[in-house]
Amino acid sequence: MFRIALTLDESLGRLDNSVLSEQSLMELLVQNMHEKNHFCDAGGDFHPIEQWNGVHFNVHGSVESIDWQNKFPRGGSMDFQWIPLNALTVNVSTNKLTGSVELSLLPEGIISFFAYNNSLSGSLDLTSLPKSLRDLHLDNNNLSGALDLTGLPPCFESLNLSNNRFHDEVDLRALPASMKAMYISSNRLSGTVRIDRIGDDINRIDLSGNAIQSLQSTDGRPFQHERISI
Known part of the structure; x- marks a missing residue:
């Protein structure tokens, strides 16, 4: 388990995740998934994200893509604002995900975001998408x-x-x-x-x-x- 002091960026009206390590961000991303134990040891502590299935890194060692399609059959929810800032592609489709999707909180440089075949609800603001986004x-x-x-x-x-x-x-x-x-x-x-x-x-x-x-x-x-x- 972990505790993190979260900083609010008042100019953006959002939590400032730039002060958090990618390890902390990824742990926050899956904290409400029923099968987050996929990424934990026997004692319940998270493995280093370099050992997480479906997580890929760029040449600088930063998270570049997340491919978790059909990874969590028991479902749960994800707060997508915790996706690491350097992620370019994210696929969390077919996971029985619930909750809403705040598209404005996706990483500024993201190119593709896939979350089809879930149970996501609420409305979408398509006018505040990251300028880099190509596929939704x-x-x-x-x-x-x-x-x-x-x-x-x-x-x-x-x-x-x-x-x-x-x-x-x-x-x-x-x-x-x-x-x-x-x-x-x-x-x-x-x-x-x-x-x-x-x-x-x-x-x-x-x-x-x-x-x-x-x-x-x-x-x-x-x-x-x-x-x-x-």
């Missing part, structure tokens, strides 16, 4: 609320929020030029989707399985495209 997959959860897609990061490429409970209309007029795929099928979206064009790199926008009535451009004209399904 949170499909097959219990997430809800309205979706604001007007402030995605400039380098963003793929979004999968299918099979959740998002509702209301969506506006696709400000998608980044880098966007390649968007899946928000099988939710509770409705009304009219606002869209003027899609980028040359987009392979697929899947809006099927909702109650969407039409696609419409800013000037009120109907919008159609073979790579968009409703």
